[in-house]
Amino acid sequence: MPIFQCTRCKRTNPPPKRCAACKKAWYCGAECQKRDWVCHIFDCNPTREINTADYLALAVERDLIPEHRQTCEDYGFFRPIQQNRDLLGVYVSLLHPNYMAVKPQVVHKWRKQGALAENIKKEFEKSPDRMKSPDYLWFLRHEDVFRSDPQVEERSFIRSGANDLVRRAWVFTGGSPTLSTEEMQRQVSALPPHKFQCHKFFAELLSGSHPSPEDDVLWVEFGFCTARDREDERNIARAYKWLMYQTTLDEFSDAYRSKTMIELFKKKGFNDLNPCIVDLADPCLVDILSNPGIRTVWYLRQYIETKIIHGRQNQKIKPSPIVAADFGFTNCLDARDHDLLFDLYKEFFALGSRANPIELCEAAQEERLFCVFYGGSLNAD
DSSP: OOOOOOTTTOOOSSOOEEOTTTSOOEESSHHHHHHHHHHHTTTSOOSSOOOHHHHHHHHHHHTSOOOOHHHHHHHTOOSOHHHHHHHHHHHHHHHOTTTTOOOHHHHHHHHHTTOHHHHHHHHHTTOHHHHTSHHHHHHHHTGGGGTSOHHHHHHHIIIIIHHHHHHHHHHHTTOOTTSOHHHHHHHHHTSOHHHHHHHHHHHHHHTTOOOOTTSTTHHHHTTGGGOSSHHHHHHHHHHHHHHHTTSOHHHHHHHHHHTOHHHHHHHTTHHHHOTTTOOTTOHHHHHHHHSSSOOHHHHHHHHHHHHHHHOTTOTTOOOOHHHHHHTTGGGOOSHHHHHHHHHHHHHHHTTGGGBOHHHHHHHHHTTOHHHHHHTTOSBOO
16 A cells, blocks of 8 residues: 655655545645645645735745746736845735734735735734834835835836846946946847847846746756756756856857857866756756757746646646647647646656656657656656
């Protein structure tokens, strides 16, 4: 009889029981099931529609700035990176079960009523200790953030925040700091495509961020798609940020275009100084950064991750035709078949270092996916 781990705490004793709604997750008790709901709601069969407050609660649970675009719009995450971290701190105080523990549905209701700021203030004012916290003091200084029209906020960010990020990269790469915004934008837009992408990448790294799966180019082509988990992604970003300070934009973009990025890392001494951050010999990273083409398995992973970010109920997000053909989605007869196949690949990538995406892609091209999954060749071990 198989032994199951609790999805939340990973314990096997007491014996976990399966989620009655989806039959996929296992929990050792009500407490673990309750705590994991902010994550599990995206994989389960909830009795209500998932909304942006659920994505906000997920971001709080992970202590990460939301990646879901509508959530960023609804809750004010269109600012320079440090302000977003401070903003997240307010929501952590509000939503996290160790603090105020306000339910996501309540926060959703406040926002829909246009009373988010007023109710957040009331929650903080219920306790003198909360009113002394750094999060509350930041909230008081930026109360307008919680009252603003999100569309106006986004346009404001695009005009100011995005320009600030581009200017930082512009000055970092040797551009004149006194150049007008209009002329700077014109010159950046006129860069060759490979150099433009690297300039954009520099801007993200300088902001303390890195590409997400929703970025069609950077997340895949710079190898973030090979990360086993979020910490692995952050390590890849740290490696690139280190390299960025060792090179010029010309040198970096030439390596990007010629697929010699790993050689550039080695030339600058990355292996000697940072052997534990990123393994430059990782076959998956080598596959992305050194081979001329990009395997469709990496775009499959991008589809899976993007769908997770936006919610599997979002029918607008579909695999590209070539991914759908290579990995069997074109053979699905209905939505249920598609969901089952989606879950299969999601579980595959969740194996982390035990998964072998290159083998999966080769199996897809040779039309032997069934053998990979059911013939004992699912992972790299």
